[in-house]
Amino acid sequence: MKKPVGAVSKGLPTNPILALRANELLAKGQQLESQGKIAEAARISAELVQVAPNLAEAHQLMGSLAMRTGAADIAAMSLERALALKPRSADLHVALAQALLALKQPQRAADLLNKGRTIHPNDPGIFRELGQAQLDLGQSEAALKSFARATKLRPTDLYASHMVAALSEAGAPDRAYVAELFDSYADTFDAHLTGKLEYRVPEALTKMLADHDMTSGPTLDVGCGTGLMGAALPETFRPIDGVDIAPRMVAKAAERSIYRTLRTGDAAAVIAADPDLSGPYGLIAATDVFIYVGEITDLLAQLTERLAPRGVIAFSVETHDGDGIAIRSSGRFAHSRTYILDLAARFSLELVAEQPQPIRLEREVPIPGQLYLLQRR
Known part of the structure; x- marks a missing residue:
């Protein structure tokens, strides 16, 4: 009325x-x-x-x-x-x-x-x-x-x-959710993540690699997003291949002109099927990827197969104090240290280094995380 x-x-x-x-x-x-x-x-x-x-x-x-x-x-x-x-x-x-x-x-x-x-x-x-x-x-x-x-x-x-x-x-995870989340974020991703959210994981991982004299590629950038990790790596890690679930993020990465090969889709499925991503790689980087994957056993098995002898997997996770994997109300997964180390032992990966690293700010509060370097024996 x-x-x-x-x-x-x-x-x-x-x-x-x-x-x-x-x-x-x-x-x-x-x-x-x-x-x-x-x-x-x-x-x-x-x-x-x-x-x-x-x-x-x-x-x-x-x-x-x-x-x-x-x-x-x-x-x-x-x-x-x-x-x-x-x-x-x-x-x-x-x-x-x-x-x-x-x-x-x-x-x-x-x-x-x-x-x-x-x-x-x-x-x-x-x-x-x-x-x-x-x-x-x-x-x-x-x-x-x-x-x-x-x-x-x-x-x-x-x-x-x-x-x-x-x-x-x-x-x-629901992969449609993850793809939509990042596609909707693509245009403002770099400025918002590195600015307001104070995201510094690529730089911290790159420094860890340098501190342990790990400086050689080729590199596979898993969950490459807009290419922030690729851009942080020095020339010695090139050529760089990348894969990401979100098409608009991959398009932004292509604009950087630093990737040899870029593919779109679920990382495990794409890497398993694409001969251009077969390696061997001196470095496989996965920054803020596992937090959207959850159970990473199958993916880590595939990545390990594509490592060169003494090759390194460098990655970040959100952490929690319990066992296994936890789902947060943010929609992201957190991984315990014992879960990561158990998988490393299972796939004959040696723990070279680990360090705490805030993943980003969320509601002005740092999200606890951990960086790992695992090396193929």
Whole structure:
């Protein structure tokens, strides 16, 4: 039913001039946010909250902007105020839960989302976020049920499908999710990863190789992405071949003109079938690849077969203190040290070096990781 002309929306000031100003500020702030002009949008949102302190959308905008700048504490306060003003909003339940998860408060997020799902039993976003909270709480079986519900409600949600696959069978990713994730990221990947997320793995691995007098190729760059690892390696490691699951990332790597051969597809399948990637290689690099693969036994077997005598596999993993492989709410896998060393022994690979290395920042917090150099005996 259409509102009668002159009707005031809930939360807007009763003064028609202030109500008009609030609507203008809200529209402008949302536009600036969509354009990525966060600082300008933040100034608008601060004025909007002053003009319309009882408008849920005003506090929601402020919370959304705070999340984009990494200020999860401010975001949570703003979104709590918004939800108090609009308690039946599914979007606000999800947004506040995201802020609570960023603050490492998964129990509060889960409690909030459980309330939200009683109001919105068919909202896929609530179940998706609930799965993340449950996984952070170590409740993998409950998380699987939540992600499965999210997938049923929204079959196009590749992240939820990926989490169902990973939780149903340890170390089994949804490859469509991984490909889409990186393809959607291709144009801004280098600047965002090396800038805001402070990604330094290629440089750290290259230094490890130099410190241990390992300087010869040819090189196979597994999960080459846009070519950051290839670009970090000195000339002595060329020629370099690369393979990646995301076509747009491979296209970006080709623009660097440093790769002899580039292939697109699942690394294990492509390497097994393509004679141009048969080696032997003096170096096989896999930066931030295994964290999207999970169970790496088959892939590591193929890579080992393609190593030259005394050839080296250099790679990074996210770490966890338990055994085997763990799936994180980020959608990435973490590998224990015992898992890596057991595989190294299985494939007659000698541990030459290892060192801790933050993989990247996530919500302004470093993600713990480990770098390894394994050499064929």
